[in-house]
Amino acid sequence: MLFVKMFIFQGTGKTFYMTRYRRLHIMKKWIYFFSIPLLALGMTACSNDPSVDNHPKEQVVPPPNENATTNDDLINKEDSGNKSDDGNVADMNAKKLMDNFPYRKFDLEIVYAPDMEYDFEYEEKNAEQGQYRAELNDSVHDKKLKGVEAFQTLYTLMQDVRIDENTTKEDAIQQIFDAFQLDTNYTKFELDYTMKNGKEIEFEDVK
Known part of the structure; x- marks a missing residue:
């Protein structure tokens, strides 16, 4: 009788620990799943420095200044x-x-x-x-x-x-x-x- 009780107790303990292990494993998966988008969102939010352009494709290149004077222009003008x-x-x-x-x-x-x-x-x-x-x-x-x-x-x-x-x-x-x-x-x-x-x-x- 004592042996039977011990067997039941051991079986119950194993079931308890296995169930808890599965729950922890599932929680880790959910944490890992949600941590990736949160990390990306955090990196975007941290880049509030005005000197950093988060949208390089939207940059507008100013047209060249036709009135700008270069060194070559100065040399040619002085030479003439x-x-x-x-x-x-x-x-x-x-x-x-x-x-x-x-x-x-x-x-x-x-x-x-x-x-x-x-x-x-x-x-x-x-x-x-x-x-x-x-x-x-x-x-x-x-x-x-x-x-x-x-x-x-x-x-x-x-x-x-x-x-x-x-x-x-x-x-x-x-x-x-x-x-x-x-x-x-x-x-x-x-x-x-x-x-x-x-x-x-x-x-x-x-x-």
């Missing part, structure tokens, strides 16, 4: 300075080159055909302020230069030329063709230049 499309230049950096250039005015025109010629013009305006006008129209090689580029090209080509008020026409023509490396089969050659001392010389040769 007072240079104009007609070949006139005011550039203090050119003063040294102008001082070394022996001519106040240099006008070279070589005609090969009615629509083919080589025309180089340079005129000093104000050496102290770096003002001059320079232009190259070369229809032989389909090339045009104005302003700084034209003057620098002329200055380079004339480095080995020694033409002054004592130079003969034949010598001047020969030096020009040697330095500029142009075809000598021209129909008209005209050179007009003014030295620093104001002496003006003109040469013309027609074939």
Whole structure:
């Protein structure tokens, strides 16, 4: 009889503990199930910092400011300075080159055909302020230069030329063709230049 009571008691105890274990297991599942959305909601609620955008897809990108000034724009504007499309230049950096250039005015025109010629013009305006006008129209090689580029090209080509008020026409023509490396089969050659001392010389040769 005692054995039977003990067996019943043990069976009842096992049933009690198993039932309690099942209840705890079910409660854990419910807690885990509800904890995930609560955690996500809590993270969203905590992000109230105005510097943090919780909706990045809704951000509006402002259009570029067309009036904004960039460093490249400043460089280009400063580089252009007072240079104009007609070949006139005011550039203090050119003063040294102008001082070394022996001519106040240099006008070279070589005609090969009615629509083919080589025309180089340079005129000093104000050496102290770096003002001059320079232009190259070369229809032989389909090339045009104005302003700084034209003057620098002329200055380079004339480095080995020694033409002054004592130079003969034949010598001047020969030096020009040697330095500029142009075809000598021209129909008209005209050179007009003014030295620093104001002496003006003109040469013309027609074939």
